[in-house]
Amino acid sequence: ETGVTQTPRHLVMGMTNKKSLKCEQHLGHNAMYWYKQSAKKPLELMFVYNFKEQTENNSVPSRFSPECPNSSHLFLHLHTLQPEDSALYLCASRAKVGAGGQETQYFGPGTRLLVL
Amino acid sequence: GDSVTQMEGPVTLSEEAFLTINCTYTATGYPSLFWYVQYPGEGLQLLLKATKADDKGSNKGFEATYRKETTSFHLEKGSVQVSDSAVYFCALSKGDYKLSFGAGTTVTVRA
Numbered sequence: 001e002t003g004v005t006q007t008p009r010h011l012v013m014g015m016t017n018k019k020s021l022k023c024e025q026h027l028g029h030n031a032m033y034w035y036k037q038s039a040k041k042p043l044e045l046m047f048v049y050n051f052k053e054q055t056e057n058n059s060v061p062s063r064f065s066p067e068c069p070n071s072s073h074l075f076l077h078l079h080t081l082q083p084e085d086s087a088l089y090l091c092a093s094r095a096k097v098g099a100g101g102q103e104t105q106y107f108g109p110g111t112r113l114l115v116l
Numbered sequence: 117g118d119s120v121t122q123m124e125g126p127v128t129l130s131e132e133a134f135l136t137i138n139c140t141y142t143a144t145g146y147p148s149l150f151w152y153v154q155y156p157g158e159g160l161q162l163l164l165k166a167t168k169a170d171d172k173g174s175n176k177g178f179e180a181t182y183r184k185e186t187t188s189f190h191l192e193k194g195s196v197q198v199s200d201s202a203v204y205f206c207a208l209s210k211g212d213y214k215l216s217f218g219a220g221t222t223v224t225v226r227a
Contacts, residue, residue, distance in 0.1 A: 004159075031213060043205070043217045055213060090159050094213075103148050103167075103209040107159035 003027040004108035006091050012114045021076040021111045023091030032074040033092040034066060081115045088112050118143040122206045122218035129196055129225050137191040137221050139206035147208040149182055149189040154203045196225045
């Protein structure tokens with residue numbers, strides 16, 4: 001049973017559109033993640049936030065812009081995407097990062113994105 | 117760097133068959149090890165985990181034992197069902213914020 005929700009579940013957008021993906025966790029966690037899952041590729045870590053501070057940007061193009069207004073919400077703002085950005089975007093959370101933090105990450109169901 | 121290698125799929129089995137998915141890791145120190153499962157159209161779900169050598173994680177009939185001597189964490193289930201059809205990911209954590217995932221193994225169980 002997941003306490004991480006993502007909206008929308010499916011999104012089709014043109015290359016000139018601007019859209020946002022939303023993630024919300026109801027687990028009281030303090031760390032949140034964005035991953036990209038493409039067909040036939042390993043899961044790619046994109047961004048990590050710990051207590052609302054960004055701690056990882058894994059060389060992600062600037063057309064992806066994350067926002068973490070509080071520990072429960074995470075957004076991924078999209079603009080001028082390319083067809084190769086079509087993928088499943090997964091959000092995850094964990095209790096906290098750092099000493100004593102539980103390592104298990106809990107995932108949302110993902111947003112299936114298609115860029116035309 | 118830390119990495120996980122798991123057997124390539126796809127794996128196709130008949131119902132009630134025995135399933136093994138091999139996973140080996142490369143890491144310094146003492147990582148925690150995980151198996152995640154992704155059912156069609158869904159995100160990843162934690163299946164089981166082990167945090168130290170010789171620990172056995174188990175859930176839903178699946179088991180995996182943390183073997184430090186062989187740096188392995190193989191997933192097993194004695195009798196699979198159609199509902200076990202999914203993609204299985206092995207992963208490790210060194211206690212920092214990252215999980216290192218394997219490439220995933222697609223399992224299809226036929227009735």
